[in-house]
Amino acid sequence: GQNIDQPTEMTATEGAIVQINCTYQTSGFNGLFWYQQHAGEAPTFLSYNVLDGLEEKGRFSSFLSRSKGYSYLLLKELQMKDSASYLCASFNNQGGKLIFGQGTELSVKP
Amino acid sequence: GAGVSQSPRYKVAKRGQDVALRCDPISGHVSLFWYQQALGQGPEFLTYFQNEAQLDKSGLPSDRFFAERPEGSVSTLKIQRTQQEDSAVYLCASSLVQGAGNTIYFGEGSWLTVV
Numbered sequence: 197g198q199n200i201d202q203p204t205e206m207t208a209t210e211g212a213i214v215q216i217n218c219t220y221q222t223s224g225f226n227g228l229f230w231y232q233q234h235a236g237e238a239p240t241f242l243s244y245n246v247l248d249g250l251e252e253k254g255r256f257s258s259f260l261s262r263s264k265g266y267s268y269l270l271l272k273e274l275q276m277k278d279s280a281s282y283l284c285a286s287f288n289n290q291g292g293k294l295i296f297g298q299g300t301e302l303s304v305k306p
Numbered sequence: 307g308a309g310v311s312q313s314p315r316y317k318v319a320k321r322g323q324d325v326a327l328r329c330d331p332i333s334g335h336v337s338l339f340w341y342q343q344a345l346g347q348g349p350e351f352l353t354y355f356q357n358e359a360q361l362d363k364s365g366l367p368s369d370r371f372f373a374e375r376p377e378g379s380v381s382t383l384k385i386q387r388t389q390q391e392d393s394a395v396y397l398c399a400s401s402l403v404q405g406a407g408n409t410i411y412f413g414e415g416s417w418l419t420v421v
Binding site for chain 1: 309310337339341346347348349350351354356361362397399409410411412413414415
């Protein structure tokens with residue numbers, strides 16, 4: 197089966213750091229994507245991890261542990277514009293498609 | 307722009323009406339995907355094309371849903387005899403080739419409301 201879990205919502209303060217966790221149990225796993233989606237807009241690509249470890253890209257970092265079926269997205273120096281839904285998605289090599297979690301709605305407060 | 311383009315952006319259909327949603331992928335992208343996204347949920351996979359071949363349609367919820375990509379570029383998702391539970395955002399996405407590590411780019415979606 198395919199199962200991806202992430203928290204439904206999180207709140208954080210402007211300037212702070214927040215970590216959004218994602219656990220997955222998927223067959224044919226071949227990589228983990230994170231997307232950002234503002235209300236009414238297209239999901240936009242943030243990061244891709246296929247090997248264990250941390251990938252850093254500016255204020256955003258993403259981590260993957262394949263043995264634990266676990267990933268997280270780390271957002272530093274939070275800005276108000278970071279308020280959005282963050283989607284964790286597993287790449288399924290048996291169909292070439294992304295399987296998404298329900299998304300984590302992040303609210304950044306002043 | 308050079309992104310994935312979808313039309314119409316908003317569609318209100320009466321129950322029982324047929325609708326057609328269009329997707330223009332990024333030029334040269336081989337892979338094309340359709341997803342359905344309900345409010346407050348993540349996108350759910352519907353179907354996948356590689357060029358004109360529909361390789362996976364396992365996510366289509368019923369035989370009222372049909373997708374095509376006859377010339378390997380533009381794709382149309384058709385929903386026949388729409389029902390209220392079909393109300394959702396329909397997202398189209400494309401990638402250069404199939405395979406892990408190839409970024410999948412999404413359009414802004416077609417918002418369908420069935421009344």
